Amino acid sequence: SQQGEEDPQALSIQEGENATMNCSYKTSINNLQWYRQNSGRGLVHLILIRSNEREKHSGRLRVTLDTSKKSSSLLITASRAADTASYFCATGGYGNNRLAFGKGNQVVVIP
């Protein structure tokens, strides 16, 4: 299965700033999904971007996908304290719905 891997980052930013995190993978993918996890709880689905899409927006979230570089980025604009969480990317392959998760990025937004 594909392996998503975020750049090993622990971001600490001030409220109102933007947060950017990256994800790279090794094989071809069908889609890439981003998730948020608060304090070891369940994962919240943020956004899915298809392999034939280059950019997608959802509220304050902007996701890009570069299949030539096998990488994706998640941008959170105007961050809030409630955005403090771990963020994971997960890649989905063709013909199945099995996801391969990256290591995750810890984001801390300071009020």
Next chain:
Amino acid sequence: SAVISQKPSRDICQRGTSLTIQCQVDSQVTMMFWYRQQPGQSLTLIATANQGSEATYESGFVIDKFPISRPNLTFSTLTVSNMSPEDSSIYLCSVATGGSSYNEQFFGPGTRLTVL
């Protein structure tokens, strides 16, 4: 999106015992999955729970250790058998919705297991 619940939400168990985790979805779904998240780690897929047939396990996971049931399209169980402290993890079920190949996958709240 689907609403997914898990029971129990957390448990502390003794070495050598078994725990069965339940996953309930509020709508019929074709694809259900079980993941493990070890402390401070990312998620690893354990198996795909297939309705009416045996689960499909990923490399490194076996049916004797993690038996799975999927009696219908809204419910599944995962049993962690003969537990050891290394099994201490968060166990999450997920479902893939929709009829296309670009299915979003949604997760339950997880079961936090501690093995002493």
